[in-house]
Amino acid sequence: MLTMQNLVILDFGSNSTxxxxxxxxxxxxxxxxxxxxxxMTRMAEGMGQEKNRQLQPQAIERTLDAVRKFKEIYSQYENVKIKAIATAAVRAASNAQEFIDQVKQITGATIEVLSGDTEAYYDYVGVTHYLNLKDAIIVDMGGGSFEVILMKDGKDEHLISIQHGAVSLSEKFNAHDKILAKDLFEFQNYLQALFDEKLSWLKDGHDLPLVLLGGATRTVARKKIGTLHTEEKSIHELKIMRDEIFTIYQNWLAMNKQERKQDLGSEASRADIIIGGLTPIIEIMRRCHCPYVTFSESGVREGLLFEMLETNSN
Incomplete structure (x- = not known):
């Protein structure tokens, strides 16, 4: 009987693998x-906004290249078990099975495509195991979707996955470079209508802190602690007050893509999607009067692991 196992998680997100x-x-x-x-594989790049959305050949090949690199790494470990999950880009793609089959040929693992609600639930599980908060709004800003959870008294009172993320919103509202005023206005109006329709329960989240997950949001945390140009430090439980995060966002709004690249340093690859990723967060903060944001480095993967271990122990 094995006393220890190395559990490998392959997580195919819309922006990164x-x-x-x-x-x-x-x-x-x-x-x-x-x-x-x-x-940074940008799975959601070029998928478009239409119903028949497809993973693009270049995005698939970038991702398969990453898988091959990862296999070289995890093959050095003993007693390996592989768990592969995918989120918004694969979930929305009409040609997802082709990609899933290619990954299985390389790794032997069949990707589990998480539903939006399942992704949001795992975010909630991951956050609650690592953050000492009972009441909060949790937002996981991904490349192809973002998940919103209202947590009250430690319970997931409401959760939803919105099928737009930093990559797709940047494409939709021309936010890759310096965003024009008319595009930003359209973006904000779109979000307000979306929140009115899908997130009416946010009214119960007034004055609660906002817990942020996802790569775009971690860029803000690293800007705060000054690690964009230096070695990376932990951002877990870092707190940024409302006015300061508004200032960071406002400064990036005023920059073009090249200026943001210089400002973002090691996170320069997000310069073209950072406005698309942050604008929904800013609008939620305004709507709910969130006093501050805090960051969690635990999300979907950790939530999945906790759920798997709990199931096995039972």
């Missing part, structure tokens, strides 16, 4: 992450 390797002890419902890395 991630690898985490987690040491799991037999009969113990905890894990220890021993390795993580990511590649």
């Amino acid at each position: 991630r690898l985490s390797i987690n040491e799991v002890q037999a009969n113990v419902s905890t894990f220890k992450e021993v390795f993580r890395t990511k590649e």
Whole structure:
């Protein structure tokens, strides 16, 4: 009987593809992450806004290249079990099965395509295991979708996945470079109508803190602690007050893409999607009068792991 297993998580997001390797002890419902890395693969790039959305050949090949690199890494570990998950881009793609089959040929693993609600639920599980907050709004800003959870007394009172993210919103509202006033106005109006229709329950989240997950939001945290041009530090539980995050957003709005690249340093690859990713967050903060944001480095993957371990222990 194996006493320890290395559980490999392959996470196919809309903007990045991630690898985490987690040491799991037999009969113990905890894990220890021993390795993580990511590649910016932009799976959602060029999918468009139409119903018949497709993963583009270049995006598929970028992602498969990342998988091959990841396989070289995790193959060095013993007692490996692979779990592959995918979110918004694969979920929305009419040609998803072609991609899933190609990943299986390389890894032997069949991708589990998470529903939007399942993704939001795992975000909630991941956050609650690591943050000491009972009441909050949780937002996971991904490349192809963003998830919103209203947590009251530690429970997921409401949750939803919105099928637009930093990549797709940047394409939709021409936010890659310096956004024009008319495009920003259209963007804001679109979000207000969307929130009125889909997130009417946000009225119950007034004055609650906002917990942020996702790459675009982590860029804000790294700007705050000054690690965009230096070595990376943990951003977990970092707090940024409302006015300061508004100032950071306002400064990036005034820049063109090249200026944002220079300002973002190690996060320069997000310069073309940072406005698309942050604008919904700013609008939620305004709507709910959130006093501050805090950051969680635990989300979907950690929530999935906790759920798997709990299921196995039972």
